[in-house]
Amino acid sequence: MNVLKSFLQITWKSTSGRISLIIFGLCFVLAIVGPHIAPYGPNERCYDVNEKLLRLASPSWDHWLGTTVLGRDILSQMLWGARTAMLVGLLTALGTVVIGLNFGLIAGYFGGRIDAILMRITDILLGLPFLPFIIVLLSLTDRNIWTIILAMMFVMWRSTARIVRAEVMSLRQRQFIAAARTTGASDSDILYREIAPNIMPLAVTSITFALAWAIITEASIGFLGFGDPDVVSWGSILYDAYASQMMYRAPWWVFPPGIAIMILVTSVYFIGRAYEEVINPRLQERM
Amino acid sequence: MSTFWFRRLWQAVLTLFTMLTLMFFLFRMLPGDPTATVISPALYPKAQEILRMQFGLDKPLWEQYFVYVKNLSVLDFGLSFHTGRPVADEIGSRLLNTVLLVFPSLITAYALGSIVGAIVGWSRGSKTETILVFLSTALQSAPVFWLSMLSILYFSIQLDLFPIGHIVSPGKFPDENWRMYFSADFLHHLALPFLVNTLYQFCFPFLLMRSSILATIGEDYVELARMKGLSERAILYRHAMRNSLLPLATTLPMTLGWAVAGSVVIETVFSWPGLGLLMVEAVGRSDYPVVQAAFLLIAVLTVAGTLIADLLYTLLDPRIVNE
Numbered sequence: 001m002n003v004l005k006s007f008l009q010i011t012w013k014s015t016s017g018r019i020s021l022i023i024f025g026l027c028f029v030l031a032i033v034g035p036h037i038a039p040y041g042p043n044e045r046c047y048d049v050n051e052k053l054l055r056l057a058s059p060s061w062d063h064w065l066g067t068t069v070l071g072r073d074i075l076s077q078m079l080w081g082a083r084t085a086m087l088v089g090l091l092t093a094l095g096t097v098v099i100g101l102n103f104g105l106i107a108g109y110f111g112g113r114i115d116a117i118l119m120r121i122t123d124i125l126l127g128l129p130f131l132p133f134i135i136v137l138l139s140l141t142d143r144n145i146w147t148i149i150l151a152m153m154f155v156m157w158r159s160t161a162r163i164v165r166a167e168v169m170s171l172r173q174r175q176f177i178a179a180a181r182t183t184g185a186s187d188s189d190i191l192y193r194e195i196a197p198n199i200m201p202l203a204v205t206s207i208t209f210a211l212a213w214a215i216i217t218e219a220s221i222g223f224l225g226f227g228d229p230d231v232v233s234w235g236s237i238l239y240d241a242y243a244s245q246m247m248y249r250a251p252w253w254v255f256p257p258g259i260a261i262m263i264l265v266t267s268v269y270f271i272g273r274a275y276e277e278v279i280n281p282r283l284q285e286r287m
Numbered sequence: 288m289s290t291f292w293f294r295r296l297w298q299a300v301l302t303l304f305t306m307l308t309l310m311f312f313l314f315r316m317l318p319g320d321p322t323a324t325v326i327s328p329a330l331y332p333k334a335q336e337i338l339r340m341q342f343g344l345d346k347p348l349w350e351q352y353f354v355y356v357k358n359l360s361v362l363d364f365g366l367s368f369h370t371g372r373p374v375a376d377e378i379g380s381r382l383l384n385t386v387l388l389v390f391p392s393l394i395t396a397y398a399l400g401s402i403v404g405a406i407v408g409w410s411r412g413s414k415t416e417t418i419l420v421f422l423s424t425a426l427q428s429a430p431v432f433w434l435s436m437l438s439i440l441y442f443s444i445q446l447d448l449f450p451i452g453h454i455v456s457p458g459k460f461p462d463e464n465w466r467m468y469f470s471a472d473f474l475h476h477l478a479l480p481f482l483v484n485t486l487y488q489f490c491f492p493f494l495l496m497r498s499s500i501l502a503t504i505g506e507d508y509v510e511l512a513r514m515k516g517l518s519e520r521a522i523l524y525r526h527a528m529r530n531s532l533l534p535l536a537t538t539l540p541m542t543l544g545w546a547v548a549g550s551v552v553i554e555t556v557f558s559w560p561g562l563g564l565l566m567v568e569a570v571g572r573s574d575y576p577v578v579q580a581a582f583l584l585i586a587v588l589t590v591a592g593t594l595i596a597d598l599l600y601t602l603l604d605p606r607i608v609n610e
Binding site for chain 2: 124128129133139
């Protein structure tokens with residue numbers, strides 16, 4: 001909680017950070033209340049007054065963003081999709097950084113054989129084609145949002161681990177670590193009480209990158225048709241639009257999901273950058 | 288020095304070998320009968336058995352693995368379960384299609400990105416800088432498949448300037464030989480995915496170059512060049528930019544491997560018959576030999592890219608010493 005509070009305080013200091021936090025906050029609120037304020041269900045078919053299915057209806061007062069080829073209300077789908085994007089994004093980012101942070105700490109601190117093994121694992125994960133491998137993992141199990149989150153975490157922690165490891169290796173040489181050791185602190189004390197707090201800024205920036213990347217990846221999985229078949233996501237809306245081959249007749253179907261992803265991810269990138277600029281004086285000097 | 292490179296090479300080989308072993312067993316856990324399309328259940332049981340023997344599927348898993356490694360050592364990737372053709376043939380043309388799409392656009396993007404990034408970074412605080420940084424961040428945040436869909440909607444459907452997909456017009460080159468790649472029709476099909484990919488890939492080198500240039504602004508050698516009375520232009524191109532190219536030059540080789548893997552979504556939208564699309568199709572069909580070979584190929588590209596990046600680093604910046 002303290003980390004979150006100081007993160008918000010730091011980011012709030014810059015104008016772009018403030019604007020991005022507000023935008024992200026709005027998306028977050030929409031993700032929570034979205035499904036409750038959505039006028040229709042995500043897969044509900046809408047009919048006009050004559051009980052005729054509303055296929056590809058252009059935006060109107062009843063359907064602000066129009067309807068799909070199956071008569072589904074796009075605004076409602078967008079609101080349900082916001083929850084999916086936020087849930088998958090946040091959990092994946094958090095999990096990725098927790099795993100990566102721990103592996104990076106252990107590899108960087110202990111070095112030697114442990115380090116060698118962990119680094120070879122990250123080498124393998126870095127060599128694998130990212131999206132196709134996630135699709136392989138998803139093919140091995142049931143496809144639902146939890147397995148999507150797990151599959152993404154399984155692959156994505158490698159980058160965080162590497163960045164954290166490099167930082168730990170340089171921190172390990174510092175005076176305060178030697179001082180802690182002379183007081184008889186155990187390895188886990190040194191790792192989690194002395195080194196980890198110094199890694200926090202790095203971990204926070206990693207979370208923002210992981211979040212941005214997770215939201216885009218989730219959309220890509222959905223777009224390729226490997227998403228959770230029971231859950232609407234912004235990627236799956238685009239998949240439906242593409243697969244129906246009707247997108248040229250209904251541009252209103254194509255625009256909203258992409259714009260939403262763009263706004264959300266841009267705000268995440270700018271939050272990360274604003275935080276980095278404040279926390280890293282060298283960057284600030286340059287700006 | 289040479290022991291360092293020897294060790295790096297050895298690590299790379301070890302990584303690749305571990306990976307292909309893990310992949311071999313992982314892919315065999317994929318659900319569904321992969322041979323269903325080649326070995327039709329309608330065949331006589333006896334015939335099915337013979338076909339199974341031809342694919343080596345009658346042997347225990349560990350024996351299959353040794354055969355696989357042995358064949359791999361002479362670059363024999365086996366037969367596709369889906370088409371029954373050699374995997375090398377299946378993958379070769381697909382890889383070429385992906386490379387033709389991805390590499391030129393990536394190199395264009397890096398060249399453009401580094402020049403624009405340098406100029407923009409040099410005039411820091413300008414309005415153009417703020418706008419370009421915002422635009423490229425927003426562009427980077429958009430899913431590339433969505434940008435592709437928009438470009439099709441506008442350029443292909445609205446303006447009718449480009450075809451909506453495929454590598455050449457259907458039926459124009461029935462035997463898909465090399466002639467296809469030298470036709471105007473091919474370039475016409477390539478243009479739109481090339482433009483979208485270049486625009487999308489532009490963001491990363493642009494932002495990297497800009498921050499890299501910003502870091503050089505206060506450096507002593509820049510001040511010295513200024514004191515010598517060199518024009519701002521000369522300082523930027525001859526001094527600042529050369530030094531700032533380092534991080535870019537070292538990320539490019541690694542990016543090439545990833546770009547091949549990352550092409551899957553753009554290939555899907557444009558129905559471009561490349562390696563990315565093939566991988567996703569092959570996973571869906573549990574066609575292990577194809578998936579394994581494609582994964583291995585990309586891993587080799589990435590691992591080689593990392594090695595080249597390290598090598599470039601030591602060549603370009605002699606201050607870096609590898610212990």
